[in-house]
Amino acid sequence: MPDIHLEGLTRSFGPTTAVDNVSMIFAEGTVTCLLGPSGCGKTTLMRMIAGLEAPTSGRIRFGDRDVTRLSARQRGVAMVFQYPVMYRTLTVAENIELPLARDRGLSPAERRGRVDEVLDVLDLLAQRGLRMGDLDMGARQRVAVGRAIARRCDVVLFDEPTTNVEVHAKLQLIRAFKEFRRRLRQTIVYVTHDQTEAMTLADQIALMQAGVLSQCAAPRVLYDEPDSEFGGWFLGSPGMNFLDPVGRVGVQARFAGISAEIAVPGGDVAGLRAGIRPEYVRVFPHAAPGRVTARVVGDCITIGGQHLLTLDVDGAELKAKIPPGAGMAAGSTAFVECPAEHVMLFRDGRRLSEQSVGLSRFP
Amino acid sequence: MPGELAAPGLHARRPAGGGIARFLGRRTVLPGLLLIPVLAFFIVWNTIPTLWLLGLSFYRFSLTSGRAPIYAGLLNFQNILNDSGVWLDLSRTLLFVISGVGIQTVLGMLLGLLFWNSQRLPGRRVALTMLFAPMVLTPVASGTFWRLIYDPTFGVLNSILRGIGLPGTNFLGDSSTAFAAVLVVDIWMWTPFMVLMTLAALASVPKAELEAAEIDQLTWWQRLRLVLLFHGKYILMLGILLRTIDSFKTMDLIYNMTFGGPGTTTQLVAITLYRRAFEAFNMGWSSALAVILLLISIAFTATFIFVLHWRDKAEA
Numbered sequence: 001m002p003d004i005h006l007e008g009l010t011r012s013f014g015p016t017t018a019v020d021n022v023s024m025i026f027a028e029g030t031v032t033c034l035l036g037p038s039g040c041g042k043t044t045l046m047r048m049i050a051g052l053e054a055p056t057s058g059r060i061r062f063g064d065r066d067v068t069r070l071s072a073r074q075r076g077v078a079m080v081f082q083y084p085v086m087y088r089t090l091t092v093a094e095n096i097e098l099p100l101a102r103d104r105g106l107s108p109a110e111r112r113g114r115v116d117e118v119l120d121v122l123d124l125l126a127q128r129g130l131r132m133g134d135l136d137m138g139a140r141q142r143v144a145v146g147r148a149i150a151r152r153c154d155v156v157l158f159d160e161p162t163t164n165v166e167v168h169a170k171l172q173l174i175r176a177f178k179e180f181r182r183r184l185r186q187t188i189v190y191v192t193h194d195q196t197e198a199m200t201l202a203d204q205i206a207l208m209q210a211g212v213l214s215q216c217a218a219p220r221v222l223y224d225e226p227d228s229e230f231g232g233w234f235l236g237s238p239g240m241n242f243l244d245p246v247g248r249v250g251v252q253a254r255f256a257g258i259s260a261e262i263a264v265p266g267g268d269v270a271g272l273r274a275g276i277r278p279e280y281v282r283v284f285p286h287a288a289p290g291r292v293t294a295r296v297v298g299d300c301i302t303i304g305g306q307h308l309l310t311l312d313v314d315g316a317e318l319k320a321k322i323p324p325g326a327g328m329a330a331g332s333t334a335f336v337e338c339p340a341e342h343v344m345l346f347r348d349g350r351r352l353s354e355q356s357v358g359l360s361r362f363p
Numbered sequence: 364m365p366g367e368l369a370a371p372g373l374h375a376r377r378p379a380g381g382g383i384a385r386f387l388g389r390r391t392v393l394p395g396l397l398l399i400p401v402l403a404f405f406i407v408w409n410t411i412p413t414l415w416l417l418g419l420s421f422y423r424f425s426l427t428s429g430r431a432p433i434y435a436g437l438l439n440f441q442n443i444l445n446d447s448g449v450w451l452d453l454s455r456t457l458l459f460v461i462s463g464v465g466i467q468t469v470l471g472m473l474l475g476l477l478f479w480n481s482q483r484l485p486g487r488r489v490a491l492t493m494l495f496a497p498m499v500l501t502p503v504a505s506g507t508f509w510r511l512i513y514d515p516t517f518g519v520l521n522s523i524l525r526g527i528g529l530p531g532t533n534f535l536g537d538s539s540t541a542f543a544a545v546l547v548v549d550i551w552m553w554t555p556f557m558v559l560m561t562l563a564a565l566a567s568v569p570k571a572e573l574e575a576a577e578i579d580q581l582t583w584w585q586r587l588r589l590v591l592l593f594h595g596k597y598i599l600m601l602g603i604l605l606r607t608i609d610s611f612k613t614m615d616l617i618y619n620m621t622f623g624g625p626g627t628t629t630q631l632v633a634i635t636l637y638r639r640a641f642e643a644f645n646m647g648w649s650s651a652l653a654v655i656l657l658l659i660s661i662a663f664t665a666t667f668i669f670v671l672h673w674r675d676k677a678e679a
Contacts, residue, residue, distance in 0.1 A: 052577070073578075076580075
C-alpha cells in the first residue's frame, strides 16, 4: 500500500483559489481526516486525490507513481460519496459485487465470500436481495461503503459519508468503518466537518482553512497544541477562549482573567492574544490568592454532561466547563483561575513556541 | 376584531375603484378573460373541424357528385377496413415509422453521447449548430433541397457517383430506391431531435452517480445500462413517442419529394388521405380514414401521458 504525496497542490476556479499550495503526506495504512469548515477546500482536495478534479498546479503521487494526470478510473481508488450512490436496478449484493467483476484474479467463490464478509460487517445480510427503493438513506450509504471496501483498493476516500444519514445509521457506519480499518489497513482519506468524528476515527487530522493546510497532526496533538488561533477555535466544543493583553510590565504581559504575567518575546504585545481551553478554566465561589473576580453571564448550558458557564472578566468573555452540580446563577460573582501551564500565546493568529514564553505568577 | 393584526395576503385588499376594476379583481375573472382568445382559436380551428369530420365520416359525400350527403352509418369505416390498399399504405407507414424512428434513436443517442463526452472539443458549438440545422428547416424546404440533391441529371449525388465511376440512379423515380431515399431525408431531418433528447436525458443524470461509475471502473456498457439509461430513459422514451406520433403524420416531405410515387412505393397513409379528399373529393371516406388516424394518434398520446405519469410516480 502506498503513501499519498501531495506536492504544492493548487486548484483555482476562476479568481477563487479553492486549494492553495497544499503539500502533505498521507502515510500508508493510516486514516487521515481532512477537517475544516464548509468551503475550506477539503472536498476539492479529496476530489483531486480521486482524479475527479484536475489540479491547477502541483503533483500527486501514490508511492513512486505520479498519478497527477491519470483519470479516476486509472488511479484505482475507491470512494464513498456524501450522497449515497447505489445502482438502483441492482440488489444490495449485486451492488457490492459489481466492481469485483473486473478483478480477474478473483474466483466466483472468492467474490461471493468477499461480498458476504462485507454484508456481515455492514449488518446487511438480511437485506442482500433488496433494491434501493426498499432501503433508507443509512442502508444505502452502507451499501456504498460496502462497494468501496469490497474492492480492497490501496486507497479509499470518504467524502462526508455520514452527513446525510440519521444518528443510528451514523453509529453503524462508524462501527463498520472501524472494523474494516482493523481488518484491511488501507490508506484512508476521510473528509468531514464533524470534529468528533475526526477525533474518533483519525490517526492524523489535516485541518484546513480557506484552502490552506493549517495544521496536520495526531488528533490529541492538534487539540492540545494548535498551531493557530483558528485551530484552537475550530476544535473543541466550544473552542478556545482568546484574551487580549490588558497591560505590560517590562517584557511581561498581563491578560484579563489570567493571574500570571507572561513573558513576551521582545516585550511587544502588538497582535498578541492568550488562549485557554474552557475545560482548563477553573471557577470557584470564593476568593483566594491567584483567583480573578468574574461575573456569571447568562445561565449554564449543559453539553455532554458538563455545564458551560459564560463569564465576564474585566470586559473579556471567558467560557468555562464546570462539573454538574456546580452551577452558578446568572449575575452572581465567581472567582476564576486560569492555570498558566494551559495558557498558549498567539501572535497574529500563529502560536508562539513554548520556549519563547515564560510565566511568572503574581505575588 | 378591531386592532387585530392580519397576516399579509390573508386579507388582501381588493382593488379600489369602480365596478369594472372590482369585477376584474376577482380571482377567476381576469385569468378567464385572458384565456378567451386561445379558447376561441382552439374551438374554431380544432374542436369544430374535428366534430365536423366525425359527423362527415358517417355520410357518403362526394364534392363532385353535386348531391347532398347521404347518411351511411359505419359503411365508410367498413369500406376502409376492407380496402387492401389502405392496409398496404398503413403497413408502409408503420415501416416508415419503425425504421425511421429506430434509426433516428440509435444515431441520436450515439451522437448525443459523442457530444456529451466532448465538452472541451474545439468547435463543439459550431458542430452542434450545424447538426441542429435540418430540424429547424421546414419539411417543404428540406424536401425541395433533397429533391435537387437526388436529381438524376444535375443532382450532386449522381455527379459524385458518376465521378467515381458508378452508374447514376434516379433515386426518387426508381421504385427500388424511392422509399429508402425518402427515409434518409426523414432521418437527416429528425436525428438532431433525438440528439437533443439524448443530451437532455444525459443532463438529468446525477453527477455523483457518473463519478461513482468512473471510480467503480464500470465498463461503458455497465455505465450506459446502470446509470445513463436508468436516469435518462423517461426523457428518451418521451422523445421516441413524440417522434412516433409526428412520423406517423408525415405528409409534407413526401408531398414535396415523390407525392407517394413511383406508383405507391412512398405512399404513406397521410398521402392516401390527401389524395382521396382533395383529388377524388371523396369526403365521407376520407373523413372516416381521418377518424381512424386520429384514434391511432390518441392511442400514441395516451401512451405518452401514461409514460409521464409513470415517471412522476417513479420519481415520487
